[in-house]
Amino acid sequence: MRIITFGTFDMFHVGHLNILERARAMGSSLVVGVSSDALNLEKKGRYPICNQQDRMRILSALSCVDEVFLEESLALKPDYIRQHQADCLVMGDDWAGKFDELKRLCEVHYLPRTPAISTTELIEVVRSVPQR
Numbered sequence: 001m002r003i004i005t006f007g008t009f010d011m012f013h014v015g016h017l018n019i020l021e022r023a024r025a026m027g028s029s030l031v032v033g034v035s036s037d038a039l040n041l042e043k044k045g046r047y048p049i050c051n052q053q054d055r056m057r058i059l060s061a062l063s064c065v066d067e068v069f070l071e072e073s074l075a076l077k078p079d080y081i082r083q084h085q086a087d088c089l090v091m092g093d094d095w096a097g098k099f100d101e102l103k104r105l106c107e108v109h110y111l112p113r114t115p116a117i118s119t120t121e122l123i124e125v126v127r128s129v130p131q132r
């Protein structure tokens with residue numbers, strides 16, 4: 001079974017690794033759509049800390065990831081699923097219910113997020129460290 005997932009994976013952390021490893025374990029291959037810098041500006045109002053080339057390089061280097069491509073639009077998910085012949089979409093449960101319409105194309109599963117870690121919290125922690 002071919003698994004597909006999507007995300008920004010900015011300031012890559014253990015919550016990202018956990019969901020990728022769990023997604024990969026559900027099938028025989030894992031393809032990851034990495035949100036482009038422009039898509040992030042559109043959906044979050046800011047650019048990621050790490051640019052799309054670097055984020056894609058980090059994901060490509062992981063043993064649980066078989067293939068990486070750039071996700072340029074949220075609306076193109078059906079096309080990406082078809083292009084990559086994915087049988088199953090896996091996302092964190094912060095997206096629960098949001099992609100249910102794609103069940104006409106493939107299985108859709110939402111996995112529990114890793115608690116107490118996020119890119120936003122990492123940025124806040126780094127910002128709060130006193131300057132020397």
Ligand code: C2G
Nearest residue numbers: 006007008009010015016019035091092113114117
């Ligand atoms: N994640 C997780 N646990 C965390 C943080 C993130 O399981 N503590 C998961 C998210 O649920 C998501 C994946 O890691 O499935 C990537 O998270 P983000 O980089 O925050 O992705 P996001 O910006 O939500 O982009 O098309 C959908 C978007 O591209 C998703």
